[in-house]
Amino acid sequence: MKPVIGIPGNILTNFSPRYTSLPITYTPHGFIEGLQTAGALPVVFPISKEEDAKHYVKSVDAVLLAGGQDVSPLTYGEEPHIKLQDTSLIRDQFEIAVIKEAWTQNKPVLAICRGLQIFNVAFGGTLYQDVSLIPDLNLQHVQESTPETAAHSITIENDSWLGQLYGAKALVNSYHHQAIKQLATNLRPVAWSNDGLIEAFESKDDQHITVGVQWHPELMIHNSEAAQGLFNAYVKTVRDWKNNQD
Numbered sequence: 468m469k470p471v472i473g474i475p476g477n478i479l480t481n482f483s484p485r486y487t488s489l490p491i492t493y494t495p496h497g498f499i500e501g502l503q504t505a506g507a508l509p510v511v512f513p514i515s516k517e518e519d520a521k522h523y524v525k526s527v528d529a530v531l532l533a534g535g536q537d538v539s540p541l542t543y544g545e546e547p548h549i550k551l552q553d554t555s556l557i558r559d560q561f562e563i564a565v566i567k568e569a570w571t572q573n574k575p576v577l578a579i580c581r582g583l584q585i586f587n588v589a590f591g592g593t594l595y596q597d598v599s600l601i602p603d604l605n606l607q608h609v610q611e612s613t614p615e616t617a618a619h620s621i622t623i624e625n626d627s628w629l630g631q632l633y634g635a636k637a638l639v640n641s642y643h644h645q646a647i648k649q650l651a652t653n654l655r656p657v658a659w660s661n662d663g664l665i666e667a668f669e670s671k672d673d674q675h676i677t678v679g680v681q682w683h684p685e686l687m688i689h690n691s692e693a694a695q696g697l698f699n700a701y702v703k704t705v706r707d708w709k710n711n712q713d
């Protein structure tokens with residue numbers, strides 16, 4: 468059986484000047500294609516009431532958290548900095564409910580870019596609202612080159628899921644202006660950029676399968692075996708985990 472992977476979606480309100488009153492529920496296609504190529508069945512969860520999160524999570528084998536808007540600082544007790552960009556509090560609230568349910572139901576989670584950031588916030592972590600607020604920042608984290616191009620290197624913990632996949636070093640693209648400040652206590656950092664930003668985390672305990680990455684593998688799947696390899700490895704992990712549950 469192919470594993471079913473739920474992706475909390477987003478709402479596009481301005482997809483066409485002719486249809487301004489026709490909001491569209493969507494997720495970027497790279498996440499769909501990466502999972503389908505890896506042998507999974509992706510489904511999109513529409514932004515919904517928080518109490519519905521448990522039903523959505525129960526209906527799938529695993530979750531993928533996609534990229535998108537900035538996480539609202541109201542979710543981690545801060546006021547909006549002047550450099551904060553577009554936010555969606557209803558998306559944040561539903562995704563936090565999905566994340567907590569996935570943790571409670573012990574379902575694997577792959578969290579990408581904003582997904583990594585909101586997973587961290589869901590369990591009490593905080594964010595830099597803009598990378599310019601980070602002391603000693605010296606890398607381009609919003610790359611000027613095209614998205615399928617790797618922009619900087621990361622150093623990876625050997626003793627981690629990502630380390631098993633990539634080894635001690637990898638090249639990644641970079642499209643984020645927010646970043647992890649305080650990491651949630653149930654997570655451990657497993658990859659860093661050369662200027663010290665957390666580029667990936669995993670769960671601290673052995674019971675939960677959680678992988679968060681700050682880069683965008685879904686934008687590199689046509690150009691990088693390593694990028695599609697992340698989706699392949701995640702789907703294999705979900706399939707193995709599912710077989711162990713049966």
Ligand SMILES: NCCCC(=O)O
Nearest residue numbers: 536537581643644645
């Ligand atoms: N907008 C939130 C995810 C990417 C970023 O940090 O810019």
